[in-house]
Amino acid sequence: SGVIISKDGYIVTNNHVVDDADTITVNLPGSDIEYKAKLIGKDPKTDLAVIKIEANNLSAITFTNSDDLMEGDVVFALGNPFGVGFSVTSGIISALNKDNIGLNQYENFIQTDASINPGNSGGALVDSRGYLVGINSAILSRGGGNNGIGFAIPSNMVKDIAKKLIEKGKIDRGFLGVTILALQGNTKKAYKNQEGALITDVQKGSSADEAGLKRGDLVTKVNDKVIKSPIDLKNYIGTLEIGQKISLSYERDGENKQASFILKGEKENPKGVQSDLIDGLSLRNLDPRLKDRLQIPKDVNGVLVHSVKEKSKGKNSGFQEGDIIIGVGQSEIKNLKDLEQALKQVNKKEFTKVCVYRNGFATLLVLK
Structure with missing residues (x-):
């Protein structure tokens, strides 16, 4: 399904509806005409896509707030x-x-x-x-x-x-470079502001690092957007583009402070990331510091999927950013070296079973 958002034929739908489609056709209710549609752009991170048909004077939907x-x-x-x-x-x-x-x-x-x-x-x-x-x-x-x-x-x-x-035709998102949590329990007693996004780690060389933000800072506002929770900060930064200047308000040691800086993008392959083992996947070892940043249980070991390229073997096999590869075939995976050895042992002409840890559960994928 899809929704007409302009009189001249722009239609919004889900990315997973049109992803990997060779051709896209559109049928309108009450009409026998079949339109060929062109993919304008897609954003897998929000599961949204825009397509366009050649038509005029269509009834476009009105957006509510x-x-x-x-x-x-x-x-x-x-x-x-x-x-x-x-x-x-x-x-x-x-x-x-x-x-x-x-x-x-x-x-x-x-x-x-x-x-x-x-x-x-x-x-x-x-x-x-x-x-x-x-x-x-x-x-x-x-x-x-x-x-x-x-x-x-x-x-x-x-x-x-x-x-x-x-x-x-694409989304160029800015990247702050912080790990954040909600204020809760006794932690609230240490802050004057009782809502916001608590920084627990700052990625070296990121926008936040260069702006001087530190672990323990509580972000309360970005531009005119009041930040009440970590999801507020993540989603708002996700609407901003690379190169955009932002003003960020935060609390540190009981004082309200402000930082203004230019938003950078996320590095595709930061130090320690390997991208030649599985097509389309950027992978890195899961060390204790990374576990702490990503709130991964201490007993979970494996290789972290840092990013997934569109239209790749990894994407088509169902891998997602944030997955942790914990097994290949009968082999347990604890690091990149284990993964490399396990992949050498499998028959590349056959499907390979890969076990990943995702959102608290083990999931089985098949590498095609």
Whole structure:
């Protein structure tokens, strides 16, 4: 499914709907015309993509301000579930600002109990006025059907990403270079501000490092955006582009301070990263300091997937950024050397089973 966002044929949908597609065709409700669509750009980190058809005077959707949404608001999910044709289901907003779902790198989902099923992906979640609340993205289900837990990408994020994809065809995100946690428990007693994003580590050479930010600083505001939680900081920085000047407010030792600096990008291959073992994967050893930064249990050992290239063997096999490779075939993997030896022993003409640790669970992937 998809949503028309301009009269001249721009359509927003999910990245996973069009990813790796050779051709894209679009059918509009109430029309027998089949349009060929062009991929304008996609952003795997938010699971959004923009395509375009050659058409004019289309009815484009109106965006609502997703920051104004409340739990209990009535919403309607539109789409083409199971390929049976256009349909509408109703429900309410069950929760807002849902993150750590493990679906996208940048998550700020709207949770709804409106029935969202396979085929609804990329379709609209609208309010009672028909205004766009979000883009239906995923469901939590054991069997692939609807269990009353669906997730949509909020309209404000959709609007921002779609605009940038139309302008540039890609997203050039700025990168702060910090590991952050929420203020909780006794930690709150050490700060005057009771909300924000607590810096627990700073990557050397990053924007944050050059701006003088340190472990223990509590970020409370970036530009005009009040930061109440780590997800606020992560998602807001994710909307900013490389080279953009930002003003960041933070608390250190009981004093409110401010830093202004130019936002840099993330280095593709920082020191210690190896990218020649599995096509499309940048890999690095998982040392104790990295475990602490990423909040990985001490008993988990393996090789960290630092990044995944689009249209690569690694991407097609289902690897995600942040995965930890813990086994290949019957071999246990504790470091890059183990991985290199294990890959040499497998038959490259056959599928290779790779066990990864992801979001607290072991998952089996097949290297194709």
